[in-house]
Amino acid sequence: MEKPCILAxxxxxxxxxxxxxxxxxxxxxxxxxxxxxxxxxxxxxAKIQALFVWGGALKVDQSLLQSLPNLKxxxxxxxxxxxxxxxxINGFGVKVSNTPHVVDNATADIGMSLMLASARKIVEGHNFxxxxxxDDFPESSLGTDVSGATLGIIGMVFYMLRPxxxxxxxxxxYCASMKELLQRSDFVMxxxxxxxxxxxxxxxxxFAMMKPNSxxxxxxxxLVVDQDALVEALQKKMIRAAALDVTYPEPLPRxxxxxxxxxxxxxxxVGTHTMETSQIMVERMVTNALAALAGGxxxxxxxx
Ligand SMILES: O=C(O)[C@H](O)CO
Numbered sequence: 001m002e003k004p005c006i007l008a009x010x011x012x013x014x015x016x017x018x019x020x021x022x023x024x025x026x027x028x029x030x031x032x033x034x035x036x037x038x039x040x041x042x043x044x045x046a047k048i049q050a051l052f053v054w055g056g057a058l059k060v061d062q063s064l065l066q067s068l069p070n071l072k073x074x075x076x077x078x079x080x081x082x083x084x085x086x087x088x089i090n091g092f093g094v095k096v097s098n099t100p101h102v103v104d105n106a107t108a109d110i111g112m113s114l115m116l117a118s119a120r121k122i123v124e125g126h127n128f129x130x131x132x133x134x135d136d137f138p139e140s141s142l143g144t145d146v147s148g149a150t151l152g153i154i155g156m157v158f159y160m161l162r163p164x165x166x167x168x169x170x171x172x173x174y175c176a177s178m179k180e181l182l183q184r185s186d187f188v189m190x191x192x193x194x195x196x197x198x199x200x201x202x203x204x205x206x207f208a209m210m211k212p213n214s215x216x217x218x219x220x221x222x223l224v225v226d227q228d229a230l231v232e233a234l235q236k237k238m239i240r241a242a243a244l245d246v247t248y249p250e251p252l253p254r255x256x257x258x259x260x261x262x263x264x265x266x267x268x269x270v271g272t273h274t275m276e277t278s279q280i281m282v283e284r285m286v287t288n289a290l291a292a293l294a295g296g297x298x299x300x301x302x303x304x
Pocket of ligand 1: 055077079080
């Protein structure tokens with residue numbers, strides 16, 4: 001029997017890190033890469049039943065949706081769906097899914113890596129070993145302690161609504177206000193999803209509440225932090241450092257002021273990028289797509 005067709009982006013395109021997982025998808029589907037689709041829309045449009053998307057690489061807009069009469073699902077890799085207009089997509093009778101929980105551990109690992117790398121100046125140390133012009137350690141190579149420090153997590157609220165025993169088990173306390181969290185924390189880690197409520201949630205007012213020796217770590221979405229305010233806070237030494245997996249735009253232009261500030265680490269949104277997590281993510285996308293095509297309950301359906 002002929003396999004159903006899916007339209008996929010970034011599998012093999014620049015940054016197409018998921019290319020090695022194509023065989024897992026091809027067991028069930030014929031993949032039409034977006035570039036081929038654009039060249040021969042008339043041959044493929046009616047065949048495509050699902051879109052596989054990672055982040056905002058493919059704009060799922062009115063015109064694309066109108067051009068795919070048999071589309072049943074937009075299957076997102078990753079948990080964040082801020083790049084998808086779900087009411088618009090659902091309006092075409094098309095379901096949306098994501099891959100929650102699959103990404104939790106890898107994203108938490110990148111948050112901890114950023115915290116430790118920033119505190120202990122790992123990037124500077126590496127650059128010193130590799131590129132030094134003199135053997136003298138500059139004073140700026142002194143980091144800050146992580147042991148004994150307070151980590152404030154913005155976005156852990158849902159977990160913290162669980163019983164108090166769970167708070168105690170992880171040694172955490174629920175902060176009733178963001179002000180309290182910002183004032184108490186040595187490291188502030190942002191993990192909320194991007195929504196109209198969290199857009200530029202951390203701005204000038206919030207930086208003014210943070211400790212001068214504190215570090216901002218963002219592993220959620222770039223737009224949760226006001227980047228201009230962050231540049232100013234760092235330049236005025238209102239906070240010690242920033243370590244970011246996410247920015248706007250991504251990647252940052254190489255002449256962006258953030259990249260010129262010492263004590264800033266910027267990664268190109270790689271929180272989920274491990275072989276293991278990516279494999280499970282792609283498998284989960286396949287499961288969601290198969291369920292959508294069969295007209296059954298989609299395990300990870302995201303509703304508007
Ligand atoms: O949303 C997620 O899960 C990650 O940021 C990957 O896009």
